[in-house]
Amino acid sequence: MSSFNFKEFQDKLSYHFRPWQRSFQFWVRAAEIYAGYKAFQVRVSFVKDVQKQDAMWEIQHELAAEKIYAMCSDLGGFFLKVAQVVGKPDLAPAAWVRRLVTLCDRAPATPYDTVQLVVENELGRSVSEMFETFDPDPLGSASIAQVHRARLRGDKDDVVVKVQHPGVRDLMMTDIRNLQAFALYMQKTDIKKVLLMEYIDGIPILNLGDEIAKRGINPGGKIAATAKQNILKSLTLAYGQMILKSGFFHADPHPGNILICKDYGQVKDLPDNLRLGYARLVLAIADNDPIGAAESYRELGIETLSKCEDEQKEMFKLAQTIFILARTSALLAPSTFKTANKQSLALARDGDGDGSVGS
Incomplete structure (x- = not known):
């Protein structure tokens, strides 16, 4: 009769329970962060000075950011991906962004x-x-x-x-x-x-500020402002070209993936009917046309769950929300936005048919 191998039993037990251990760790640590915020809300409610409140919130966000960073680094895998998504300026407090953005390209390295x-x-x-x-x-x-x-x-x-x-x-x-x-x-x-x-030698967009300073350029001056506008314009035009003309686009544009240019990251293939539907949706928004926007949504396979009477209005509001940043951008005034997307519609309709990018 063979002897009982405790080490083998322990390894098997650990393997089978590992998913539960990670889930348990996540919920315990997430609950600690949540409880910290709830307790802080009570504490800050007794402070009347608005500036002092803002300073207290900044400290609280920094403490939470450190805990989130540690949790995602320890748990790895999917949780690191979540941290990359959360660490965007439009989704999280500035303190979170400053800490979590490092996980885009400076996550803990393997020896x-x-x-x-x-x-x-x-x-x-x-x-x-x-x-x-x-x-x-x-x-x-x-x-x-x-x-x-x-x-x-x-x-x-x-x-x-x-x-x-x-x-x-x-x-x-x-x-x-x-x-x-x-x-x-x-x-x-x-x-x-x-x-x-x-290998392509270039500057990650996360390091743009450091590179500007290193070259002796005033970060608040006209040269830096022009450079930033040109970068944003290039990104906007590149995505218009990828989505509306080529039908093949970069689908994971977090800051760690916007650089010149280690690799393309995630890409997706867009068939002609989706490109045309997307172009019509953008034109409908530019024309303030709820009916056209709703029809474009249906072309793209999107409809409201309840199919309510005000479906057209609700879908138009959703479309406006999605595109509000582009429409209010200093680089894309409404008239420019409308004209550019009419041209994009023509490109998508009359393209070469082989997915090539014209000069």
Whole structure:
């Protein structure tokens, strides 16, 4: 009779209960953050001075941001992705954004010896055999992988090697099982552990302020303002081109992915009928046409759950909400917005048909 292996039993038990442990950790730590805010609301209600209230709120947000950062870093996987989404200026307090934005490209990195082991196991050869140089310090590290600069043997051009963090696949699959809506799609996805891509030297948009200061440019001056406007204009035009002309667009535009340009990140393929429907929706909003907007929504497969009598008005309000930032932008006055999107509609209707981008 074989002896009982306690270590094996412990490992199996830990494996089966790990999803519950992570969920339990999340809810305990999230409840602590929530309770901290509720207690703070009571405390700050006794302060009458508005400026003092604002200062207290800033401190509270900073404390909460540290706890959220620690929680998402510890739990990893899906929680790091959530932190990237939450850490956007339009969704969270400034203190949260300042802390969580670092998780876009400065998440906790995997040690180089582990990276080397993953690369060699995946590619079947030693790093020194394949690469003339391989920078042990990552260019960036995010929720799923980290990126290293390298140079292949016999090649003069640099490349980037994207290496998956150990254990991240198990974490992601656990989280996906908890999010049943994504389970079927993700089960069909074959996640590779190493990607080899072209290296392009550039400045991440997160470092734009530092780069402006480094070049001796006044951050509040005309040159910096013009540069920022040109960047926003380029991004706006690029997305108009991708969505309305090419039908192939970058679908994960958090700050860590807007740079010149390590990789494209997530992309989606838009068929012609969706591009035309989207262009008509934008024109209907520009023309203040609720009926046209509602019809465009239906073309896109969107309708209200209750199919209420005021469906057209409700859908038009939703469309206006979605596009309010673009319509109030200093770069896109309403007249410019309308004209540009009429041109985009013509492009989408009369495109080359092969998805190519014209000059």
